Structures are given as C-alpha cells and as structure tokens.
Amino acid sequence: MIDNRKCIGCHACTVACKAEHEVPVGVNRTWVKYIEKGIFPQTTRHFSVMRCNHCADAPCVEICPVTALYRRPDGIVDFDNRRCIGCKACMQACPYDALYIDPQNHTAAKCNYCAHRVDLGLEPACVNVCPEHAIVSGDLQDPASEIAQLVAREQVTVRKGEKGTDPQLFYIDGDAASLDASRTQAAADYLWSSQESGVGHFARFAEQRKGGRDGSPVGERRQVPPPEASAEEARRVYDAPDKGVLWGWEVSGYIWTKALSAGLFLAPFLLSRAAEASAGVWSACLGAALFFLALTGALLVKDLDKPARFAYVLLRPQWRSWLVRGAWIIGAYAILLTLLLALALSQWSWGEAMLRPGGAVALLMILTALAAAATAAYTAYLLAQAKGRDLWQSPLAVLKMFLHAPLAGTAALALASPWIPLPQGWIWLLAWMLSATLLLHLALLGLELTTPHATRDASRAAEFILRGRLAPAFWGGAVVCGGLIPLALLLGHTSSLFDLFGWALPLAGLLVLVGLYFSEHAWVRAPQWIRLS
Numbered sequence: 001m002i003d004n005r006k007c008i009g010c011h012a013c014t015v016a017c018k019a020e021h022e023v024p025v026g027v028n029r030t031w032v033k034y035i036e037k038g039i040f041p042q043t044t045r046h047f048s049v050m051r052c053n054h055c056a057d058a059p060c061v062e063i064c065p066v067t068a069l070y071r072r073p074d075g076i077v078d079f080d081n082r083r084c085i086g087c088k089a090c091m092q093a094c095p096y097d098a099l100y101i102d103p104q105n106h107t108a109a110k111c112n113y114c115a116h117r118v119d120l121g122l123e124p125a126c127v128n129v130c131p132e133h134a135i136v137s138g139d140l141q142d143p144a145s146e147i148a149q150l151v152a153r154e155q156v157t158v159r160k161g162e163k164g165t166d167p168q169l170f171y172i173d174g175d176a177a178s179l180d181a182s183r184t185q186a187a188a189d190y191l192w193s194s195q196e197s198g199v200g201h202f203a204r205f206a207e208q209r210k211g212g213r214d215g216s217p218v219g220e221r222r223q224v225p226p227p228e229a230s231a232e233e234a235r236r237v238y239d240a241p242d243k244g245v246l247w248g249w250e251v252s253g254y255i256w257t258k259a260l261s262a263g264l265f266l267a268p269f270l271l272s273r274a275a276e277a278s279a280g281v282w283s284a285c286l287g288a289a290l291f292f293l294a295l296t297g298a299l300l301v302k303d304l305d306k307p308a309r310f311a312y313v314l315l316r317p318q319w320r321s322w323l324v325r326g327a328w329i330i331g332a333y334a335i336l337l338t339l340l341l342a343l344a345l346s347q348w349s350w351g352e353a354m355l356r357p358g359g360a361v362a363l364l365m366i367l368t369a370l371a372a373a374a375t376a377a378y379t380a381y382l383l384a385q386a387k388g389r390d391l392w393q394s395p396l397a398v399l400k401m402f403l404h405a406p407l408a409g410t411a412a413l414a415l416a417s418p419w420i421p422l423p424q425g426w427i428w429l430l431a432w433m434l435s436a437t438l439l440l441h442l443a444l445l446g447l448e449l450t451t452p453h454a455t456r457d458a459s460r461a462a463e464f465i466l467r468g469r470l471a472p473a474f475w476g477g478a479v480v481c482g483g484l485i486p487l488a489l490l491l492g493h494t495s496s497l498f499d500l501f502g503w504a505l506p507l508a509g510l511l512v513l514v515g516l517y518f519s520e521h522a523w524v525r526a527p528q529w530i531r532l533s
Contacts, residue, residue, distance in 0.1 A: 001147050001156070002049045004173040006134035009034060009047035013126035013135060020114060020125040026241060027100040029111040030126055033533070034238035035178040048178040049135065050240070050533050051126075052077060052098040052111035053159065053167035060090035060099060060110075063385040065323035066312045068108065075140075075168060078115050081107040085312050086305025088246045089323055092386035095160045096167070097181075097533035100243065106305040113137075140168065162455075163387055177234035181531040182456045184236045245528045250303040252521040254296050255379055256408070258330075259401075259516070261292035262376040263409020265337065269369050270406065271413075271433070275425030279344045284420055286341040288412070293334055293375075322382035329378055333371040340368060376405035389527035390458035400444045407437040408516060414509030431505055435490045438512060442483045445519060457530045464526040474522045482515005 009032050017023060017030040030051040037044050054077045061069045061077060068084040071077050084107035091099045091108065099110045114124035122128070127137045138147035150156070156170040159179050177183045268277060268285045277285075301310045314331070317324040343361060380397035383389070394400075410433050413420075417427065449466055453459045465474050486508040 001136040001150055001170045001172065002174075003134045003136065003150075004047065004171055004175065006132040007032075007047045007049065008132055008134075009045070010131065012129045012131060013049060016125040016129040017111070020117075023109075024103050027103065027109075028240050029098075029109070031240040032238070033178060033236065033240075035175060035184055035234055036237050037177065037234045045237075046175040046178045048171070048175065049126075050097070051169065052094075052113075053096050053165070053169040054111075054113060056166035056168060057164065059093040059095070059163075059165055059385060059387040062320050063089045063093040063323065063382075065089065065318055065321040065327075066309075066316045067318040072115070074118070076113040076115050076118065077110075078112045079108060079110065081105060081109065083309075083312060083316060084108050084306060085309040086307075087303070087323060088305070089321070089382075089386065091243070091246055092388055092528075095163045095165065095388045095532060097243070097388070097531070101305055165387070181533050182460070184234050240533070242531060245525060247303065247524060247528065249521070250299045252517065252524045254299040254303070255401075255404075255520045255524070256517045257292045257296045257299065258379065259376055259404035259408040260412060260513075261289045261296060262333075262372040262405035263407065264289035264292065264412055265368060265372045265409070266376075266405050267409030267413055267430075267433070269365060269372075271426050271429060274429055275423040277423050277426070278421070281420060281422060283341065283344040284416075285413075286337055286344060289372075290334065290337050290341065293330065293337065296330065322378060322385055326375075326378045326382060329371065329374045333368070333375045336364065336368040336371050340364060372405065373402060377402040388532050389461075389530070390453070390455045391461040391523070391527040393454075393458070394448050396444055396448050400441075400448070403437060403440055403444065404516065404520075406433070407441050408513060410434040410437060411509040411512035411516070414505045415513065417506055417509075418503070427505070431490050431508075434508065434512065435487060438483060438486060438490075441516075441519075442479070445478070457527075461527040461530055464529055465522045468526075470522045470526055473518055477518030478515045478522065481511055482513075482518060486511045486515070 011032050013030050014028060014032060017028070021029060023029055030049060033048045033050050035046045035048070037046070054075060056071075056075070058069070058071055058077045061071055064070075065087065066083045066085055068081065069077065069079045069090055081102070086101060086106050086108065088101065088108070091097075091101075099108050101107070102109045114122070114126075117124060123137055124135075127135045136147050136150060138145040140148050140151065142148055143152075150172065151170055154172045156172055157174040157179065158167045158170055161167065171179065264285050268282065271277075301307050304310055313324055313327045317328075319325070340361075343364075377398050378401075380401040383392035383397060386392055410430055413422065413426075413430055414434055417430070422430070449462045453462060464470055489504040489508040489511075
C-alpha cells in the first residue's frame with residue numbers, strides 16, 4: 001500500500017531498490033512519478049510510487065511462454081531470469097509498465113517484493129527505508145495486519161482495475177491524474193527528461209522518444225488530440241524514461257510472412273475446388289509456403305533478446321501462453337507442408353490422389369488447411385493476452401488475422417501468375433477472390449479504426465494511425481497503394497477494360513502485399529506509443 005498522505009517524493013524507495021537488487025542505471029523496479037496541477041503560484045504537486053502490482057490474475061504470468069514469471073503461493077509475482085528468452089511479451093501484457101529488459105543480462109526483470117527478504121521474515125527494502133512509513137506491506141488475508149486494517153478503514157484505489165487483473169497494490173488518497181497515464185501530458189523538457197537516450201535494449205528507441213514524453217514520437221503531440229487533462233490542469237514533471245517501441249519491424253514482418261505462408265496453401269486449396277492444379281503448381285505453392293514459414297520463425301528468433309534460448313518455448317512450455325500454442329501450431333503446419341511437398345515432388349498421381357474420397361492425401365490436405373487457418377489466426381489471441389495495449393483487444397482481430405491469409409495468398413498467386421502455369425480456370429476466379437478479400441480487409445480496417453473504442457488508450461492509438469505520424473504511411477501505403485489502386489486494376493482486369501499488357505493482375509498482387517505490410521506495421525506500432533505509467 002502507498003499512503004499518498006505521507007509520501008514526500010524523496011526517492012528513498014527507488015534508491016533502496018536499486019541498491020538491494022543492483023538495478024542498472026536507466027531502468028527501475030520502483031520509481032516516483034511527479035504530477036503538478038494549477039498555474040503558478042497556485043500549484044500543487046502529487047507523488048505516486050510506481051511499481052509491480054503483484055496482480056492476483058497477473059497477465060504477465062499468463063503470457064510468459066517459459067514460466068520465467070510465476071505467482072508464488074504467498075501471492076508474490078516472482079521471476080526466474082535463467083528461463084527468460086527476452087520475448088518482451090510480459091512487458092506488452094502488463095498494464096502498469098512494471099517490467100523492463102535488464103541491459104546487462106538481456107532478460108526481463110521487475111519488482112519481486114524482495115522475496116529473498118520476505119522468506120527471512122524481513123520487509124521489502126523500500127518499506128524498510130521509507131522515512132514517512134508511506135509504504136506498507138503485509139498479508140491482506142490477515143485481518144489483524146496493518147495493511148488489511150488500512151484497506152478496510154481507508155478509501156483506497158488501484159490502478160486500472162477495469163483490466164480485471166485484481167492488482168494487490170493499493171493507494172490511499174491516490175490522485176487520478178497521477179495514477180492514470182492518459183490524463184497527463186508531459187512537456188518536451190522537464191526534470192530528468194535528459195534520460196531520453198535510454199540504456200541497453202531501450203537505447204535503440206531513443207529517437208522515437210525524443211520530444212514525445214506522453215508516449216508519442218517526435219511531433220505526435222501536435223497531430224493528435226491531447227489527453228483528457230490539459231497541461232494547465234495536470235502535467236507530468238518527473239518520471240522514469242519511456243521504454244518506446246518494444247515490438248518493432250520484426251513483429252510486423254512476422255505477421256506478414258505468417259499470413260503469406262498460410263495463404264499460399266489456403267488460396268490454392270480453395271481455388272482447387274474449381275479446377276485442379278498440377279503437382280508442379282502445388283510444389284511451387286508448398287515450397288513458397290515453407291520458405292515464408294521459415295522466415296517467420298527467423299523473425300521471431302531475431303526479435304528475442306536471448307535468441308540462444310528460443311528452444312525453451314518448445315522444451316519448457318507454459319501452455320496458457322499463446323506464444324507457446326502458436327509455436328506448436330506453426331510446427332505442426334510445417335510438418336504437414338513438408339509431407340505434402342514430398343508427395344507433390346514424388347511420382348504419385350497427385351490429382352487422383354487428392355481427389356479420391358477418403359484418400360490419405362485428401363485427408364492430409366484438410367488437416368493442413370486447418371493448421372494454416374490456425375497459423376493465420378492465433379496471433380490475435382496472443383495480442384489479446386497483451387492487456388497493456390488496448391487497441392490489440394479488438395473483437396475483430398481474429399477475423400482480420402484469418403482474412404489476411406487468403407488475401408496474402410491470392411495476392412502472391414496473382415503476382416506469380418506470369419511465371420507459374422496456373423490452371424486456366426483459376427485466373428478469373430483468382431482476380432475475383434483477391435477483390436473480395438481486399439474489400440473485406442479494407443472494411444475491417446475502417447470498422448476497427450473508426451468505430452468508438454472502449455478505452456481512451458485505444459482511441460488515441462487509432463488517432464495515431466488515422467491522423468498522427470503514421471497517417472501518411474497508412475493512407476498512402478495501406479489504403480491507396482494497397483487498396484484503391486489494386487481494386488481499380490482488378491476491375492479493369494475482370495471487365496477487360498484494360499489489362500496493362502497483361503500485367504494488371506500481378507501488379508495488383510504486388511501492391512496488395514505492400515499495402516498489407518503497411519497496415520500490419522501501423523497496427524503493431526501505434527498502441528506501443530501509448531504510455532502505461
């Protein structure tokens with residue numbers, strides 16, 4: 001419990017925590033945030049100690065793929081950095097910005113309630129050092145304990161209780177503007193804002209942080225609506241460095257290559273209902289699907305801060321995490337693709353074997369189609385576990401992720417049509433299938449970004465895409481280049497109005513793939529510009 005009636009903002013808790021755990025410069029397990037209200041000389045300053053909330057339903061524990069984070073029987077959410085693979089999923093899942101990547105060992109870390117001291121019957125270091133007894137620790141289940149009596153007697157509040165994490169950190173006299181990051185806007189220069197450069201993992205994102213301490217990059221504050229409270233009413237004047245974008249182009253690329261891999265099977269699988277393709281066409285599609293699936297795995301490993309431990313996801317799995325489930329889904333899809341490719345490259349009569357009712361190849365095709373659909377869609381469930389990023393909680397995410405597979409697959413086939421001898425019955429159907437999936441994709445983008453959002457953070461993330469610094473890339477890349485121009489080309493191709501010397505279909509496919517990456521890039525990046533603390 002933090003008693004804000006007593007806190008004087010002395011930072012003794014921060015220093016004690018750093019000394020106890022040898023926390024490097026630039027990152028913090030416990031830090032003090034300053035908020036000022038009013039206009040000089042009628043001003044007030046509010047202090048809030050920020051730290052791990054040791055949630056009873058901790059999203060960081062649920063999303064961690066290797067049980068590096070776990071909840072002890074006494075309620076402490078602890079971590080084991082010997083298991084951590086540095087995937088940063090826990091940081092995306094935590095609504096309280098409590099985790100960081102240690103710049104020395106490149107694993108996640110956070111407040112662990114000084115578990116080693118608690119096991120010896122001692123209080124956490126921050127509690128021990130606080131000169132005002134503004135930090136109170138104890139057993140909430142013991143009605144005789146000081147903390148249980150304070151919770152019962154005083155008006156207390158928690159941070160982001162609507163997230164359903166059941167946080168176990170309570171504030172007495174907690175100021176809403178201080179506890180809710182979206183209510184305050186930081187000036188470009190304020191006390192200790194020189195910590196922009198960051199350290200270790202976060203140093204890579206220094207340029208994205210300069211000038212935008214409210215969670216947006218340079219110039220973003222001038223291009224999107226400000227938070228609810230104006231700078232005259234409440235402003236952040238002291239805070240820890242922002243962590244910036246944690247999942248960058250590697251994650252955007254992984255979603256794109258994964259959609260391509262799934263689509264390069266699903267598209268020909270659906271088209272083959274109209275006209276059967278040769279084993280050569282299937283070999284090309286299956287080989288390309290395997291290539292992009294391997295590229296997906298490479299991007300996932302590259303994004304890890306401890307890439308040498310990537311096998312822990314399979315060898316030490318925590319099954320509630322969709323990172324683990326996704327890894328096994330991708331693995332199953334890879335095995336099925338390999339089996340089909342081996343059959344296609346063999347001397348078997350591919351068409352007869354595939355069409356034979358109840359045949360082994362036909363059954364294998366159906367299983368592979370299911371695995372491809374799961375490969376395309378599972379990321380929506382993974383991002384839904386990232387409770388810190390509100391825009392990713394969209395109910396349309398599963399449909400959108402699944403739709404990206406046939407969209408990417410048909411676009412890839414359209415792009416390759418001059419070089420691969422596709423069945424004649426496919427060409428016309430391919431153009432209409434690409435047009436239909438592209439229209440659905442654009443409709444879902446519009447619904448997701450323009451309809452009212454449940455939270456302020458989700459609305460601000462959408463504003464970053466529609467009217468912020470991402471707007472030129474989104475409107476120019478995802479909508480115009482990747483949507484409207486391909487639709488015009490496809491209309492001309494299907495109606496024989498024009499065909500650009502036979503290149504309308506492949507050009508449309510290329511533009512759709514480019515636009516799809518731009519939309520993934522915006523959707524992955526924008527929510528990470530929203531400050532969580």
